[in-house]
Amino acid sequence: MRDGEVLLVTDVQNDFCPGGRLAVPGGDEVVPVINRLASRFRHVVLTQDWHPEDHTSFASSHPGKAPFSEIEMPYGPQTLWPDHCTWESEGAAFHADLDIPQAQLVIRKGYHKEIDSYSAFFENDRTTPTGLSGYLRERGLTRIVCVGLAFDYCVRYSAEDAVAHGFDTIVIEEACRAIDLAGSAAATKASFRDRGIKLR
Incomplete structure (x- = not known):
């Protein structure tokens, strides 16, 4: 790969793979694809969802609310998720077959109790940075x-x-899988087209 290029590997963690608490359909299928891609990159950054047990994005923190329902938070709409990727849990660990020893940085996100974090760059308030932009x-x-x-959330x-x-x-589509809530995968592709994000 060319100089100046980085592979950003998002949340390839046990809870997002089959058997996990927020399993993405076919989530584990991306692991060998990502391993092959990563072997061609000198620069790799990993992200890791990393929540306290009482995170506000968990449906269990809102009595009477079901997973995948939506509430309004001070920073805007928030999907409520099953408890997942609680810090230091097996579910939060990277998939055992993920093999990227040359990864240079791990960005942990979602560790503030009161705010969720999908992006590798910002918390969901869209103003609290992770520092990744400056690092790159x-x-x-x-x-x-x-x-x-x-694909349709954190990626x-x-x-x-x-x-x-x-x-x-x-974005390398073969190396992603989607949750696809209410057409979110198609909406993601439309957004990428509108914003000039290349989908390959």
Whole structure:
């Protein structure tokens, strides 16, 4: 791969794979694809969902609310999820077959109790940064190749933020899987077209 290019591997964790608490259909199928891609990159960043047990995005934190329902938070609409990726749990661990020893950075997100975090760049309030943009610029990395889970949530938000911050942004569809709530996968593809995010 060319100089200035980084592979952004999003949330390839046990809870997002079959048998996990928020399993993405076919989530484990991305692992060998991502491993093959990663072997061609000098620069790799991983993200890891990392929630406290009482995170506000969990349906269990809102009595009477069901998983996948939606509530209004101070920062806007929030989908309520099954408890997942609680920090230091087996579900939060990377998939055992993920093999990217050259990864240089792990961005943990969603660790603030009161706010969810889909993007690798910002919390869901869209103002609290993770520091990833500054890291990439300081390293001279200008093109981001996005893969992982889930295509229509954390990969989507990360790709949208990447292109909004001036990075050349590509999403490798074969290396992603979607949750697809209420047509969210199709909406993601439409958003990518509108924003000039390349889908390959």
